[in-house]
Structure formats: C-alpha cells, structure tokens
Amino acid sequence: MTTNMITPDQAMVDGLAEEMRRDPRVITFGEGTATKHYELVEEFGRKRVRNTPLAEGIIAGTAAGAAATGLRPVVDLLFAPFLTFAMEELVNSAGKLRFISGGQFSFPMVAIARTGAGWAVGGQHNHNIESWFVHSPGIKVVMPSTAADFKGLMKSAIRDENPVMFFADIGLLHTPGEVPEGDNVVPIGKAALRREGSDVSLISYGKTVGKCLEAANLLLAEGISAEVIDLRSLKPLDEAGVLSSVLKTGRAVVVHEASGICGVGAEVAAIIAEKAFSQLKAPVVRITGPDAPPAASYPLEQAFVPQPDRIAAAARRICA
C-alpha cells in the first residue's frame, strides 16, 4: 500500500472530501469552513460547504435536524470549550431523540472539536471534555493519535448512523504522518496496539500515546517491557482490547491529558479493576492532567500534559 506524509489536519479534510465525493448527502458547515476550505467549496459548491454565523448551538442543532431528515452533516465547532454552547443540541437532541422517539429517527452526523495543549492560548480554548460525551448516551466519541487514524476515523464517523464527536488533539494536527492511499476506513470501537510488551500496559489516546511510546523506550532501557494501547475510540470503548492486554501484562497505567477525575481513564481503570482483578499484579495507576484549567503560559501548558518521565516513573513503581 502506498502511503503519503500528510498532517492530521489535512488528513481529516481528505477523509471528509472523499466521503463528500462518495455520498452527495454529506455536507459540511461551520464558522469559517467555507473560507478555510475553499478547495472544498470549489469542488462541492457553496451549498454543501458553508460558512455560518457565530452560533455553535444552532450549528449543532441544524446538523441534528438535517441528519434526522436525510443529510449527513459534518460540522466544525472549532475548540472544545465552544461545545459548551452546543451541549443541548448534541446531548439532548442528537444523543437522546433516537431512543426517546422509540427509534423513529437517527442522527448520522459528525461534530469536530480541537482540544489539548499546543497553541498556548489558555483554558477557554483548551479543555479536554471528551468524557462528558462518553458519559452521554447515544453518542460515539473518537480521538485519534495518528494521521492515518485522523483520516480513517473521519471516514467511519461520517458513515456511522449515530452522532460522532471527533476530538482533534491540537498538539498533533500539524506534524505530518503516514497516511495510506485509498479508501482506508478505521473502524470505530477498536483500539490499536502501538507497541507490544509483557510487563505493563500503557493505555492512552491522543497526544499522550506518543508520550507513552517515549516512556516505553525509557522503560526498555531498564528492562521493563511496556505495551502501548491507543484507545482512539473512546465510545464505544474497546473493552476486550484493553482487557486482553492487561490480562497479559497484569499491570496498567492509564494516561491522558484530560483531568483525571471522572475522565476516560477513570472508566478504563474501573473496568480493569472489575474485570481483570484476579490477574492484576499491582494497582491500576492513572497519570493525567491536573484538576485545573490549562494555563496559557507555555511551560505550564506543557507541564499540564503527562510527560514520558512521569509515565515511566509510574510504570516503574508498579513493576517494582
């Protein structure tokens, strides 16, 4: 398979463009979508690629209403904290009205939001709230860590019959990575084994997958063999994938940038504590962002993110 070096930012757009080519019902809109992706306007026209007023609530609501009546909207809500203006539409409408209506409607739509350290613009542009959506019924949630997955998960998300929240880690967006050519669809609900190991499972998603891989290198030098699991789909969560790794290693460090309390890592740790209990050789440890807004200041923003040394230290502790 041929691969190209593409940024995740571009990979998302490529995935979207391919799906728009494939299915005329796919449309996209957002605050600046038509300006920033003028190439899409040129290919698909101003009806399918639109700028919107500055109003996240109605952008999400319009997507939900359109999804239920025959279109497949992809909306860009820019930064995760702006989702706070669209929670009603995403959670109460897109997430619940399928069930509440007794299955009369479906909501095949995708909402994109950027999040995480990388821009040093502070806590109202950077807030990792993916766990809110994981906690909410009827919604799927993905958060890729590789350029290939940005594209492949975007394609799956667009084809899914359910609303999918697509979280894009800002820190990853502009570093090119390998993307296979062609119709490469990455299934939602399947974790990726990024590195095999036998002593401890490092389970993560988003930019901290890379930090785990670095930590695994540090650990290897000390004779500790770490496995790295990239969840990439946060809902559905690949419980079987997580458990099979932990059943093998007997130890788990769960890592993410989002605050720990009630984060996705809490869920992963709780699943492991319940379902792999008898195989566990050590406590399940979480290494996460603190319970604080991320500061804009560059060193503080970076320190917010779990770094390889912290992850390695945690693994070392439970492997001792």
Add this chain to the structure above:
Amino acid sequence: MTTNMITPDQAMVDGLAEEMRRDPRVITFGEGTATKHYELVEEFGRKRVRNTPLAEGIIAGTAAGAAATGLRPVVDLLFAPFLTFAMEELVNSAGKLRFISGGQFSFPMVAIARTGAGWAVGGQHNHNIESWFVHSPGIKVVMPSTAADFKGLMKSAIRDENPVMFFADIGLLHTPGEVPEGDNVVPIGKAALRREGSDVSLISYGKTVGKCLEAANLLLAEGISAEVIDLRSLKPLDEAGVLSSVLKTGRAVVVHEASGICGVGAEVAAIIAEKAFSQLKAPVVRITGPDAPPAASYPLEQAFVPQPDRIAAAARRICA
C-alpha cells in the same frame, strides 16, 4: 437537638431563607422562583427574589457576573438537562475564570438542578450529569440524600467562595425526613457513614443510598455485614472516608443512578483500585443506571435505578 419532619424540597428553601436572613448579599432567581416561593418574595422583596426570562444561559451567566462583583446568587435551573444551555457560563466562566485571571475573581454562587427518576417525564427532564461538573475544574458538586443534608449542604454551598452545583434527586424531594432545628451546616467534602458493616462497603449518593440501605438489610439476613457510605459531596470527594471504609471491609460496590461510563462511580472505583489495592479481597463492582436515556414509562424509569436486589446480588457475588 430538636428536629422537625420536613421534605427535602422545603429543607432546601429553608436553608436558602436562613442564609438570606444572615447575609444580605444572598439573592435568588430563576424561571418561576418568585412565583413558586412567594413567601421569600414577601420576606426579602422582589429585588432579592426574582423571576427570570426563560434563558438558562443568561441566568447562570448573570449569577457568575454578580458573584464576582459582590453578590452571592442562588439560581434554580430546574432540571439537569436544562443545564446544557448553561454549560458555557458554569464551566468556562464560573469554573475557570478564577484560575485564568490569576485569582483576581471568585464565584460564590449556587446552581440548583433536579435530576433522577421520580416524575416519569422522560430523558429530557431526567439525566444524571453530575459527573460532567465533577470533571470540570473550579466547581464543587453536592448531591444530598437526606432532608437534613439538603438543608445543611445548601447552607454550606451558599457560604462557599466557589461555584457549587447542587443536584436534587427528584425521587427524594417530597418524602419528609428529620431536619435539626437551627443553624445546621453540613460541610462540603465529607461523606456520611449511614450504616456500619465489616464485609463490604456500599458506596453511593442520592436516592440509591436508600437502595443500598435496603440491600444491606437483605444482606444481613444472609450474614453479610454491609457498610453504607453516602458520598453526598461529589467534589471534593471524601477520598479518605471512602478508603478508610474499603480498607476495613476489603470489598466495594459503587452504586448510582447515573450511567456508569465515566460516571462518579468510575472515579470512586478507580481511586479504590489504585489506593486500596493491596487490601482488596475482590473486584470493585459498579451498579449503575444503563448507558441510555431514562424512558418516561414508569416501569422503565424505575428499572433504570439500581434496586436493592441488584445491589445485594453484586455484594453477595464479591463476598462469596
């Protein structure tokens, strides 16, 4: 201490009224507040007790702006799903602007929301999203289970210098309970031991505390001694209280009505799995509402809530 039998619904209002008497900066407003609590209007006047337009965002935002500039607002946002219209103001402003501004402002305010099974009006009035706020920095979260705590936590919440989310379980609101007379303040951050036991800890909050107490009775008949912990404050979470119980019993069942995935129970289970690991005799089990919107239909609504038999069965399983 003299006690009176008072409904939690009334206990909240009594707590509010006492604080309004104590501190002229305390004001209250919401959609129908002045109509429904006309006695407060009569005592404190129309300036301190207000009806509002139907607009949760500005209700919460006004509370935040007022809190930062000298008032202590208590706002009633009615039902938890309506909070989706106020997430920006609660999370990005009240929760974060203290930190972001370098500590220049504080947000002493309380936002009330009802939640949980009890009215059979379906998934857009009943959605237990307390974990969203527990996950968000700068906010405190309480959810009482007794009439006395409804009053005592309301008083603490109003005196707190931070924004406090006050979740009121609809299923409890109209059953009178004992409330001590006088200025009874229940501290935020302290769990309550509702029943002592030695074999297993049942850890819960809201209406499922009562279900745990019933389960404990069922278990007693079989010779299993269950301890029941009522978290009542979800943030800060009384980690020491939880751990001291589990270190004693060696077993934990975490119970709540909210959906399990990324719920408060996931956090509690993860804490136990990490910090009480060596003392644990069995997996930490969660018994929670399903990952679905609650249906309106009465039997389905009731079945959504963890019932004593399910809780007892889980405890039995891990005590076997």
Add this chain to the structure above:
Amino acid sequence: MTTVESIVDRSVTQKLETMLLIRTFEEKSAELKAAGHSPSMCTSVGQEASAVGVISALDERDLILTNHRSAGHLLARGADPNRVMAEIHGKATGYCGGKSGSLHISVKEIGVILTSTIVGGELSLATGVGLSLQMLEMQGIATVFFGDGAATEGIFHESVNLAAVWDLPVLYVCENNQWQAYVHRKETMRIDHISEWGARYGIRTATVDGNDVEAVAAAARDAVAYIRETGKPFLLETYTYRLRGHMEPDDQAYVDKEELSRWRSKDPITALERKLVTDGVLTATELAAMKETVRKKVEAAAQFAITSPYPTLDQLTAGVYA
C-alpha cells in the same frame, strides 16, 4: 399508514370537530392524571384554534416540529388519539413505545418529527429540517411551533437568524399564550409581540388572533404560500392564552383572575360553536352529535391507553444507538 390527506379536511366544521377533539382529549388526559393513571402533562386548552388553523394550511409533504404542549398539533395533523393517549401513559402501544411519555411525542408517519421538550429544542432542530428540505429538494416546508417563552431563549435568535441568512423554508409559529410556566410573559420581555423580534432578522412576519381559527388558517395559508414561492422563512405569531395551568394539576393561584376571565370569554371553541350555529352552518343537533362522536373517540383512547401494556424491560436500552 395514516396519511395526512386522508385526515385533514379543511372545512370549518371539520376544524371545529378537531378543536373539540383536542379539548376533550386534553381534559380527559388531565382527568386521568388526577385519577393517578398517568404522570403529569401539559394541555393546550384555549389554544386549539392556533394548532388547527396552522395545520390546516399544511400539506402532506410538510414537516412539523413541536414541543411539550403538543397534543393539539398531533391531533390536528391526524395522529391516532389512542396512540397519543397511550404514549402519555407510557405504554408500549404509544407512538414512541412509551419511551417519550407526554413530553416529546413524535409521529414520523404523519410528519410530526423531532419533538423536544427542551424549551427551544424544536427551534434548534427546525433549521436543519429546513436545510434538508432545501437541499434534497423535497418541496415541503418545516413548521415549528414554539412558545413565547422559547422566544426568550438564545436559540430562538440563532435559529431565526440562520433561517433568514440561508433562506430556509421554515414557518416559525409562535404560540404566544402569555405564560411561560409560572411566569407571565410581561415579566420576561419589554415587547408584546414576538413578531417584533422576528422582523429584525429581515424576514416576513405576521401576528394573528390565535383564538380565531379561520383567521389563523388564512394567515397560515398566506405564510405557507410565501414560503413555497420564495423558499424563505416566515414568522407567524398566534396571540392566544393558556386557559389551564402549565402542567397538571395547576390551581392557577398565581394567575390574575381578571385576565383569566377576560380570556375565558374569548374561548376559541365556544366562539366558533356560537358562530356556526348562528350562521346556520351547523344545527344544535349536529353540534351535539359532533360532540358525542368526539367523546366516544376520546373514551376509546382512554380505554386503549389504560388497558395497553407497559413496555418490556428489554426496552430499557433498546434503540439508543442505530
């Protein structure tokens, strides 16, 4: 499948019969609630002319979005009273299998879709429905019913503005019934007519006496014709009054007695009955027969709802995901 055309007779006597059906149905619901048969629900007593008038102007291809106060819209569109009543009771035979209950009943087969009980929820979805109608060239228009209270939510501003900017075929129908649960409209805005707000988005608007079914029907026909011709949105305000309380039961102790009795005297049903009998369109006997027909339908619906089974427990998580 029930079709809309098979149900919607647009004659004035049919309109009266539908209004009577709504009134009788809702009073029965309230009675059943009081007797402990169902959870609490909202009625639209006093607002029947608005529902029937607007919906009489729509075609089969049009789609309707409504809210917590929906029984009138559903019945006017031809929904089966049995299944609406069963849904209010949370029964498996209800349109949503009992999952909705009274507050978010949708009936896709007759084009009543995406009902939300979040005040403003319907407004947030209507633009999307309008977009589908526009892009998929489905011809129909999206009609969204909302209250004066919903107009104070920010999403009203966002919705109407987007429909205006994108020229979406949406008929915004504001049922200005003077109340927002327990708050009088006048406590929430400095204007009297939601159409004043509508006009500021650069769209056409009108306000009509919401208690006069023929006036409502005429205004709605004009609005619908305009939307079909131009593809642009229109905001129609039906000025009316909520004669019963917000949610059952409600003693209306907080309601100004004088205001209430003034509006009671403008009851849209009594007014129309009187007119049709006076004008000789309907004899007193025919009217009595009509009422009896309606009463029987509603009794049957009540029986159907009461005797229907609740959903089975496997429905707890069925249909969350597609």
Add this chain to the structure above:
Amino acid sequence: MTTVESIVDRSVTQKLETMLLIRTFEEKSAELKAAGHSPSMCTSVGQEASAVGVISALDERDLILTNHRSAGHLLARGADPNRVMAEIHGKATGYCGGKSGSLHISVKEIGVILTSTIVGGELSLATGVGLSLQMLEMQGIATVFFGDGAATEGIFHESVNLAAVWDLPVLYVCENNQWQAYVHRKETMRIDHISEWGARYGIRTATVDGNDVEAVAAAARDAVAYIRETGKPFLLETYTYRLRGHMEPDDQAYVDKEELSRWRSKDPITALERKLVTDGVLTATELAAMKETVRKKVEAAAQFAITSPYPTLDQLTAGVYA
C-alpha cells in the same frame, strides 16, 4: 495601585496618544509573535478610536468587560503596557500571572474584569455585573465590549433582553468591525447594524462612526449620562473595520481588496493626526515626539515581557479554588 483617574486624560491629544500607544503596542506584539516570542494573539488595528472614545467617557467607578480583542480596551483604561505584554507572553509578571495569555486578560485594579475569550462570554457576565452595581448601589455602570459576531450568539439576545427587563445599568458596546474571524459579517445576518437588534429589546441604541474618536466619545458620553440617570441599559454600536487579520499571522487573502483599501483610507489614527496638525492643535514636531514616547514605552514593554520569568510549576494548580 494604578488608578483610573490618574491615567485617563480626556483631551483629544491624549486620545491620539492612547490610540498611537495601542497601535504601536499591537504591531509590536504581532512582530514578537512572528519572531516566535509569544503564542498567537488578536490585534484591534483600525479600531483604536472605538476603544479610546468609549473608555474616555467612563469614570473610575465603572466596570469594563472585554474579550479576545482587548489590548485597546486595557491600554485605554490605563493598564500598564509592561504587564499586558508580559501576560501575552505567558509570563509571571503579567496581570494574570501568565495563566491567561493574550485572550482573557483582566485587570481588576482598574476595573477591567471578567474578560472572556468565549465569544459571547462577556455578554453573559455583564448582566450580573450590572445586577451587582444596581443592588449594591455602587453607582457605576458596566460597559461590555463585544463584536458583531458575538451578536449572532444566542447569549446576546438573552443578555440584552434581561438587562432591558431588569433595568440594569449596562452599556453594550458592539464593535462592528465587519468580520467574525474568517467570515464576513454579511454572511451572518440580513441587517447592517447591530443597533437594529438592540432596539427591539425596548432599549435605547445608537450607531456611531467607530473611526472618529471624538464622535465615539460624544456618543458614549450621551449613553453613559442616560444610563446614570435612568439606570437602564443602552446599546452603542461603533461601526468600524478590522484592518489586520483575525489572529496573528493572517495574510487576509480571503478579504476583499477593494473593501480593505477603502477602510484603510479611513484609518482612525491617520485621520486624527492629519486633523490635529491641520487644525494647529499639534505641530509635526510634537506629533513626532509623541510617537517617540509611545515607541519607547512599547519597546520597554517588549523588553519587560521578554526578560520576565515564566510562572513556576506550582502555578499549575494554584488558585483553581478559593
């Protein structure tokens, strides 16, 4: 403590100097960003007359809320350029200890409070500030700066409506700069003036040439006088243009060249300089000296920011809770 009165000189030459300070400061910021010294930030180049004109009409007791495009408001109110620049650079010496960065700088000691970079965030908080001013009888008024884009957020509707209903002493200042990040205002609304939206809430409004500092100041003084007298809100629209891009760097490739050059020719600073020199208020030498003073201040601020330390790592979680 810096006081407002010690800083705010309301003469026209002082206004020019402040406008020059803002322009020079922001161009320097952009330059430092381009050189990799700081993260990205927004400038208000072209809008200086709006900031300076409005703020010149305020007193020490008044409170100001602003947004992502705030350097002008901060400097016009007398904030220390060193500390603003340091904050943009995320340094410990910044007004928020580096936690804010450029986007949410508040300076409580001069009454610039609760800055939010969520578009509409400032609008949601302003009513609460107005409520405190009203209830605590603090005399001042709350002045909130927001963009034309913020006016399309639902919270604009909710905020102005509540201020109108509760008679809150809030001066809403919409800086209508024709752009909303990468979207032209005309793509987002069917009207030209945000004051048209303001008026429908039953409050007083005005639109003023936002590039004429004396006109803005006069309009703001009238608005402020009205608010002080009545306690009621007022919406003032300053019609202007964003001459640089949205956020640094921005090549403005998406901007209509003709429109941009038309507005460039209306640059508020060149116009005022020309006028003051022509009218003999200022000599060319005095103007040059003024520019030099400003340049030095800005250079000093840049040095201060660059050489200031970053916050220590204990600040990662300090001050989240009171």
